[in-house]
Amino acid sequence: MNRPVKQEYNRPTHIKDFPVGPQFDAGHLADENAGWRTFKPVVDAEKCINCLICYLVCPDGTIIKGENHVSVAYDYCKGCGVCANECPKDAISMVKEER
Amino acid sequence: MKKNKLFISGDEAIAIGAKLARPHVIAAYTITPQTIAVERLSDMVESGELKAEYMHVESEHSAISACMGASAIGARTFTASSSQGLLYMAEGLHYCSGGRYPVVMMNANRSVALPWSIYGDQRDSLGLLDSGWIQVYVEDAQEALDMMIQAYKIAENPKVLTPMMVNIDGFILTHTYEMVNIPEQEKVDAFLPPFETVNKMSFENPKNMGFSSQPIDNTEFKYQQDRAMFDAIPLIKETDEEWAKTFGRRYHGMVENYKCDNADYIIVTLGSVCGTTRIIVDELREQGLKVGMLKIRYMRPFPEKEIQEITANAKAIGVLEKNISFGYEGTVFTNVNSSISKTKARPFMKNFVGGFGGRDITKQEIRQMFATLKEQTEPSKTVEYFNLNVATDE
Amino acid sequence: MNSPDTILAPKRITAKNMTEKEFFYGHKACAGCGGSVAVRLALKVTGERTLAAFPAGCMAAVGFIYPQMAFQNNAIITTFPGVASMASGISVGAKALGLKDYKTVAFAGDGGTADIGLQALSGMIDRGDDLMYICYDNEAYMNTGIQKSGLTPYGTQTTTTPAGKNLPGTKTHKKNLFEIIAAHDIAYAATASIGYPQDYINKVNKAKQIKGPSFIHVYASCPTGWGTPTNTTIEIAKEVVDTGLFFLAEYENGEFKLNKNPKEFKSIKNHLSKQGRFKHLTDNDYDIITKQRDMKWERMRKFWTLP
Ligand SMILES: Cc1ncc(C[n+]2csc(CCOP(=O)(O)OP(=O)(O)O)c2C)c(N)n1
Ligand code: SF4
Numbered sequence: 001m002n003r004p005v006k007q008e009y010n011r012p013t014h015i016k017d018f019p020v021g022p023q024f025d026a027g028h029l030a031d032e033n034a035g036w037r038t039f040k041p042v043v044d045a046e047k048c049i050n051c052l053i054c055y056l057v058c059p060d061g062t063i064i065k066g067e068n069h070v071s072v073a074y075d076y077c078k079g080c081g082v083c084a085n086e087c088p089k090d091a092i093s094m095v096k097e098e099r
Numbered sequence: 100m101k102k103n104k105l106f107i108s109g110d111e112a113i114a115i116g117a118k119l120a121r122p123h124v125i126a127a128y129t130i131t132p133q134t135i136a137v138e139r140l141s142d143m144v145e146s147g148e149l150k151a152e153y154m155h156v157e158s159e160h161s162a163i164s165a166c167m168g169a170s171a172i173g174a175r176t177f178t179a180s181s182s183q184g185l186l187y188m189a190e191g192l193h194y195c196s197g198g199r200y201p202v203v204m205m206n207a208n209r210s211v212a213l214p215w216s217i218y219g220d221q222r223d224s225l226g227l228l229d230s231g232w233i234q235v236y237v238e239d240a241q242e243a244l245d246m247m248i249q250a251y252k253i254a255e256n257p258k259v260l261t262p263m264m265v266n267i268d269g270f271i272l273t274h275t276y277e278m279v280n281i282p283e284q285e286k287v288d289a290f291l292p293p294f295e296t297v298n299k300m301s302f303e304n305p306k307n308m309g310f311s312s313q314p315i316d317n318t319e320f321k322y323q324q325d326r327a328m329f330d331a332i333p334l335i336k337e338t339d340e341e342w343a344k345t346f347g348r349r350y351h352g353m354v355e356n357y358k359c360d361n362a363d364y365i366i367v368t369l370g371s372v373c374g375t376t377r378i379i380v381d382e383l384r385e386q387g388l389k390v391g392m393l394k395i396r397y398m399r400p401f402p403e404k405e406i407q408e409i410t411a412n413a414k415a416i417g418v419l420e421k422n423i424s425f426g427y428e429g430t431v432f433t434n435v436n437s438s439i440s441k442t443k444a445r446p447f448m449k450n451f452v453g454g455f456g457g458r459d460i461t462k463q464e465i466r467q468m469f470a471t472l473k474e475q476t477e478p479s480k481t482v483e484y485f486n487l488n489v490a491t492d493e
Numbered sequence: 494m495n496s497p498d499t500i501l502a503p504k505r506i507t508a509k510n511m512t513e514k515e516f517f518y519g520h521k522a523c524a525g526c527g528g529s530v531a532v533r534l535a536l537k538v539t540g541e542r543t544l545a546a547f548p549a550g551c552m553a554a555v556g557f558i559y560p561q562m563a564f565q566n567n568a569i570i571t572t573f574p575g576v577a578s579m580a581s582g583i584s585v586g587a588k589a590l591g592l593k594d595y596k597t598v599a600f601a602g603d604g605g606t607a608d609i610g611l612q613a614l615s616g617m618i619d620r621g622d623d624l625m626y627i628c629y630d631n632e633a634y635m636n637t638g639i640q641k642s643g644l645t646p647y648g649t650q651t652t653t654t655p656a657g658k659n660l661p662g663t664k665t666h667k668k669n670l671f672e673i674i675a676a677h678d679i680a681y682a683a684t685a686s687i688g689y690p691q692d693y694i695n696k697v698n699k700a701k702q703i704k705g706p707s708f709i710h711v712y713a714s715c716p717t718g719w720g721t722p723t724n725t726t727i728e729i730a731k732e733v734v735d736t737g738l739f740f741l742a743e744y745e746n747g748e749f750k751l752n753k754n755p756k757e758f759k760s761i762k763n764h765l766s767k768q769g770r771f772k773h774l775t776d777n778d779y780d781i782i783t784k785q786r787d788m789k790w791e792r793m794r795k796f797w798t799l800p
Contacts, residue, residue: 002513011316015326026305027305029563056508056534056690061533078524080526085725085728124585168578168583194572300567308569311554311559313559
């Protein structure tokens with residue numbers, strides 16, 4: 001699994017179901033980060049030259065490599081705009097989230 | 100043939116006990132009077148007698164941190180300290196119990212500065228009673244060695260997973276010599292299985308460890324830690340029984356009842372002073388006085404039930420400790436008194452405080468304590484500094 | 494142990510060929526956090542069998558919020574002063590247990606490294622324990638709310654070094670952390686910046702080959718603590734190198750090597766005035782900062798190998 005996905009997590013109702021000590025399964029995600037965004041990056045597939053600069057510098061690892069162009073894992077993108085700022089071809093634009 | 104009896108110091112007994120438990124990693128920082136223990140372990144690693152990694156850490160904070168790291172990957176670990184060093188570890192002590200890393204350590208009980216003193220009292224470890232460690236106090240070098248091995252068995256039990264501190268009086272025990280029986284390695288191996296835990300990193304099931312909790316679940320983790328301590332109580336007794344079966348020496352679990360049945364006057368105490376107290380109990384018994392000693396072995400978990408049962412019919416109880424919580428009373432006394440006050444019994448309670456910074460506790464002083472218990476003139480001060488060398492205005 | 498000849502030329506790792514697996518994912522770092530870029534990229538280089546350790550600090554705080562576990566590899570939070578010793582313990586413990594093919598990596602902030610963790614770090618290098626230590630430098634104690642650390646540069650406004658009539662903000666210059674580490678005769682140490690990600694990746698990749706301790710000091714911008722827009726994290730971390738206020742270098746075979754020696758520095762004033770934490774600087778402050786930079790570069794250019 002390249003990126004873990006959110007899993008339904010039910011809080012234990014009995015103490016015996018709690019982890020023994022403060023340790024838990026690696027990569028267990030119970031929550032998404034999409035709600036943090038006010039702007040979202042939108043990739044222009046035509047302009048993207050697949051140089052992968054955005055992929056390298058994304059703080060959240062939400063740029064997905066593709067055959068010809070990148071795309072965005074929106075469930076965990078926080079909308080920081082680093083990708084758009086670093087793109088040498090201006091292929092990523094930050095678009096206001098409609099909610 | 101290897102001798103199974105050696106004339107050794109308490110520190111050496113600790114080192115041999117630790118070696119027999121086959122730790123993978125030893126991380127320790129030197130401090131008097133713990134030094135000899137880690138020097139001997141270093142020798143054993145050098146000679147190949149002990150196959151372990153010895154980490155020359157630059158502080159006690161790093162010693163406990165290194166032990167936690169090694170424990171988190173599934174290694175059996177040992178550290179040792181005393182006094183200032185133990186206090187320097189304090190953050191790690193809480194961290195270790197909260198992380199459920201069953202590290203075992205030796206603490207050579209020593210006075211805490213200021214004023215500086217390298218000599219013994221119990222203010223170092225008793226001041227850390229709330230750090231979540233199992234604390235046992237030993238009376239002699241043999242018990243020290245035996246408890247080192249029992250400690251791993253108790254601490255590593257999946258129901259317990261709690262670090263354990265073996266406390267041994269500085270100098271009085273660490274630096275004096277006695278004949279000590281050395282258990283055979285094969286028997287120790289049969290008694291103490293290899294360390295297994297779910298609480299560790301693994302490549303098959305990677306873990307994120309030492310996480311932060313929110314108010315919604317922090318209490319549950321603390322509750323778990325508390326239960327683990329209580330779960331250790333029956334295990335402490337069973338482990339001691341099993342030890343007795345294998346090695347022929349028995350320490351009676353949480354406490355030792357020395358002639359307390361039908362005793363009117365009981366001194367409750369812990370550590371090496373139990374040896375002297377025993378002698379006085381025998382002496383006074385011979386004179387027909389109904390006296391006894393209750394030796395507290397474990398301060399955490401606390402032997403509440405045992406204390407309640409053993410002291411149920413006593414007229415007066417003295418708690419003798421090399422410790423004081425300034426502005427109140429000795430912590431051992433507070434704990435004992437709390438246990439007894441939950442019962443119907445209303446014995447006369449007295450706290451004998453002294454023996455700080457290596458001051459001797461003499462036979463005559465203990466005789467006097469029993470006399471005080473017998474006289475029990477009310478109203479009286481609860482706390483008595485029994486071996487001040489000067490007059491006070493009190 | 495400290496034999497630098499053991500550094501093999503590793504296979505180059507680039508955006509094209511690096512693992513697509515994200516090891517640091519779903520974390521709660523601020524949008525645009527530079528520290529997370531440093532951690533994420535390093536883990537992609539060190540890979541699946543990394544045993545990662547984080548002291549108290551932002552990366553620990555944002556990565557392990559039960560039940561949200563943001564690391565796909567084994568990872569642990571350590572005491573704040575003890576990351577180097579706890580990570581050493583992991584590495585030594587793994588060795589004692591006979592585990593094979595793993596890399597222990599400690600990640601700590603500037604405060605956790607240059608201040609409270611320095612003693613443990615020194616011990617770790619001295620013992621020659623087999624692990625990599627990465628200091629992500631966001632130039633203040635961020636997790637506790639932007640207080641001054643030993644790596645906070647002159648003139649920085651922090652919550653404990655407020656700028657006012659009497660003080661310029663922080664009065665001291667950054668500690669020479671890289672040189673302090675190199676002074677241990679460590680097999681490999683480097684400085685890097687997330688503004689030059691390929692250079693950083695190369696250095697992590699090189700450090701990964703070392704059997705023994707290695708160290709990387711990586712500049713990692715913090716929009717929250719610096720008062721910068723979230724989208725300029727990388728831009729700023731690149732610019733700081735171009736102004737000469739940070740430098741890219743390596744220490745290997747007992748020698749210091751500058752990786753980048755700009756002919757001309759970009760404007761310090763232009764760079765700093767974009768950041769909220771430097772808004773108050775006077776011309777005198779800029780003089781002090783420029784002088785300090787020039788002194789440092791004069792020394793580096795004189796004594797260090799140039800690219
Ligand atoms: C012994 C100790 N002292 C203080 C703290 C409080 N504390 C937690 S995180 C932190 C700041 C961390 O700063 P830094 O290491 O620079 O990392 P950052 O948060 O910037 O990533 C401090 C001071 C602590 N956890 N432990
Ligand atoms: S405060 Fe700074 S370092 Fe901390 S998570 Fe936010 S951006 Fe990252």
